[in-house]
Amino acid sequence: VTRARTILHLDMDAFFASVEVLDAPALRGRPVLVGGTGARGVVASASYEARAVGVHAAMPMSVARRRCPDAVVLSGRHDRYAEVSGEVMAVCLDVTPLVEPLSLDEAFLDVTGALRGRRPVDVGHALRARVRTELGLGCSVGVGPTKLVAKLATEAAKPRASPQGALDGLGVVVVEPGEVQQFLHAHPIAALWGVGPAMRARLERLGVRTVGDLAALPDATVRSMGDSGVALVRLAQGHDDRGVVPDRRAKSIGHEETFATDRFGVDELLPVARRQCDAVARRLRRAEVGARTVSVKVRYLDFRTVTRSRTLPSPTDRSAHLFEVVERLLAGLQLDRGVRLLGVSCGSLVEGAPRQLSLDEAGDPGGSVDRVVDDIRSRWGPRAIGPGSSHPGGRDRPVR
DNA sequence: TCTGGGGTCCTCGGGCCT
DNA sequence: TCTGAGGCCCGAGGACCC
Numbered sequence: 001v002t003r004a005r006t007i008l009h010l011d012m013d014a015f016f017a018s019v020e021v022l023d024a025p026a027l028r029g030r031p032v033l034v035g036g037t038g039a040r041g042v043v044a045s046a047s048y049e050a051r052a053v054g055v056h057a058a059m060p061m062s063v064a065r066r067r068c069p070d071a072v073v074l075s076g077r078h079d080r081y082a083e084v085s086g087e088v089m090a091v092c093l094d095v096t097p098l099v100e101p102l103s104l105d106e107a108f109l110d111v112t113g114a115l116r117g118r119r120p121v122d123v124g125h126a127l128r129a130r131v132r133t134e135l136g137l138g139c140s141v142g143v144g145p146t147k148l149v150a151k152l153a154t155e156a157a158k159p160r161a162s163p164q165g166a167l168d169g170l171g172v173v174v175v176e177p178g179e180v181q182q183f184l185h186a187h188p189i190a191a192l193w194g195v196g197p198a199m200r201a202r203l204e205r206l207g208v209r210t211v212g213d214l215a216a217l218p219d220a221t222v223r224s225m226g227d228s229g230v231a232l233v234r235l236a237q238g239h240d241d242r243g244v245v246p247d248r249r250a251k252s253i254g255h256e257e258t259f260a261t262d263r264f265g266v267d268e269l270l271p272v273a274r275r276q277c278d279a280v281a282r283r284l285r286r287a288e289v290g291a292r293t294v295s296v297k298v299r300y301l302d303f304r305t306v307t308r309s310r311t312l313p314s315p316t317d318r319s320a321h322l323f324e325v326v327e328r329l330l331a332g333l334q335l336d337r338g339v340r341l342l343g344v345s346c347g348s349l350v351e352g353a354p355r356q357l358s359l360d361e362a363g364d365p366g367g368s369v370d371r372v373v374d375d376i377r378s379r380w381g382p383r384a385i386g387p388g389s390s391h392p393g394g395r396d397r398p399v400r
Numbered sequence: 401t402c403t404g405g406g407g408t409c410c411t412c413g414g415g416c417c418t
Numbered sequence: 419t420c421t422g423a424g425g426c427c428c429g430a431g432g433a434c435c436c
Contacts, residue, residue, distance in 0.1 A: 015436095035404075042404050044436090057436075063401045078406095103406085103436050194409090196434050228410070251408070258404060293428085303403075309429060343405085 004177060006120055006143060007244060008109040009150035010092065010127065013138040013159055013166065015105035016045035019084050020074055022136050029165060031071040035061055038260045040340075044076060051161035081105075084135065091130050095123070100244045108147055110244035124172035138166070144175040146240035149183065152191060180238045185212030192235060194228070211236045249349070250287065254295075255279050256343025262301055265336045273326050276344040281319035284346060290315025291346030294325040298333055299341035308332060315350040322346070 012018065016034040021027045031050035035043040041061040050071055055064045065071065085104040092099045098110035111123055124141040131139050142153025157173040159166035175183045188210055189195050189203050206221065208214050214236040222233045234240075255276045263269055273296070284291055295309035308329040316322065326344055 011436095038404095040402085040404075042402095044404075058403085060402055061404095063403095066401085106436070194434065198433060226411095252406095254406075256405060295429090305431085307430060311428065341404090345407090 003112075004145055005110060005112045005243070006115065007145065007147055007150040008111045008120070008124060008127070009142045009144075009147070009154045010088075010107050010109065010131075011140050011142075011154045011158075012088065012105035012131075013140060014045055014047050014051075015137075016076055016081055017047040017050075018137050019077075019081055021047065022084075023080070027072055031055070031068050033061070033064055033068070033071045033073045034076045035064075035073075036258075037061065037073055037075045040258050040260065048159060048161045048166035049163070052163045052165075084137070087135055088131060088137075088139075091127070091134060094130075095127060098244045098246055100246055100248065108150065108244045111143075121172055121174045124174065128171055140169060141172045142175075143172070144183075145177045145180060146238070147242050147244070148193060148235055148240045149175050149180055149238070151193070152183070152187060155191075181215075184236065184238055185210060185215060187211045189214055189236075192232060194232060194235075199232075249351075250289075251349065252345055252347040253280055253283050253287065253289075253291070253349070254343060254345025256297060256341060256345070258299070258341045259339070262338040262340050263342075264338060266330060269330065269335060269339060269342055270327065272342050273330065273344060274323050276342070277322035277326055278319045280344055280346055281317055281322055284317040284349075287349075289349040289351055290317045291322075292348035292350060293346065294322055294329070295345045295347065296326050296329045296333075297341070297343035297345065298330075298335070298339055301338035301340060303340075305341075306333065309347075311348065315348075 017032040032047040034045040043059045043064050046055045050068050053068050096114040100108045120143040140154050140157040142150045144150040153173040153175050157170045159169040292315045293311045297307045299305045
């Protein structure tokens with residue numbers, strides 16, 4: 001038996017776009033789009049002025065510009081958003097230590113033990129007010145007995161778009177335990193976490209359109225849908241025992257890039273791969289983890305995507321190691337028919353990762369070269385030093 | 401209109417071991 | 419010796435999320 005909990009979900013309003021407006025007040029009131037500015041970019045965040053004309057996240061930037069020709073289009077500053085996100089999370093941690101960030105702009109808080117006689121709705125409003133006054137940013141808050149209900153409550157609390165900008169929403173929506181069934185059942189199935197286009201189509205073939213339809217499905221039908229179906233129906237019935245987990249560690253670290261124009265052949269891809277390995281290795285070292293699996297991802301002209309991966313005998317955080325593996329994985333793929341995306345990713349991350357010495361490390365056993373490179377970058381900036389092959393006129397082979 | 405970049409989680413088949 | 423069952427890891431792919 002688990003005790004009833006009070007879960008709060010916080011979601012920043014139009015986060016990236018709002019941070020840009022915060023840092024450049026002249027933008028206030030204008031449609032602002034943050035995202036890829038190249039030919040193949042998509043919208044990552046749109047201000048409410050832009051949403052008023054139908055622009056939304058994940059829309060191709062070319063479409064968004066057409067719909068909103070007077071929009072201010074910005075490529076985004078991830079480091080700045082991460083910085084502001086840290087400030088938001090710090091405010092949350094002031095409410096309770098049980099904070100689980102979901103992304104830069106979202107978090108779950110378990111406020112069960114932090115109410116101290118206050119009503120959840122007052123805790124929600126107090127949190128919003130602090131984010132507004134201390135950081136100058138808007139957010140919406142949902143509260144409920146489970147993560148799913150809290151998250152859906154936040155949606156109900158959100159501002160709405162109008163040509164004049166954001167129309168205030170409720171700001172805070174609380175769903176009491178006794179209201180859960182009624183609240184959940186009215187939602188379309190796509191509102192459920194884990195229901196995207198594929199699952200939605202499957203459910204609609206069964207005549208299921210709302211969460212209520214799903215909750216009422218006969219047992220036999222549910223069982224025929226497998227484990228994921230059973231879990232989904234339990235969610236629809238209001239059963240969701242996932243707790244708030246603070247301190248979640250990253251399970252993978254990767255970099256990928258869609259090219260403005262397609263690349264043909266391994267020679268056009270290796271310099272990119274080397275740069276990506278370098279960036280990923282740097283992040284591994286910063287996180288003080290080693291990676292046991294290395295994956296490459298290739299997306300062809302026709303959008304078909306393939307991945308290849310290799311598990312290493314011992315974890316590594318070294319750029320040269322990653323590149324060796326990546327080079328071998330790429331050798332097994334057809335690369336001469338047009339590649340639009342290349343990515344390198346590391347998984348099976350091992351904390352601390354005391355690395356096993358292998359023979360080919362003899363020249364630089366402790367990874368001291370990488371460490372010196374990290375040091376130079378921290379003093380002189382990220383562009384101060386890099387692999388020769390990623391510079392014009394650079395060489396693709398390491399100097400021996 | 402033409403589809404980013406950062407991820408998580410699940411499934412499935414194959415290999416290997418008990 | 420043969421045949422499974424079940425557990426686990428690995429590799430690939432797909433769905434999904436913000």
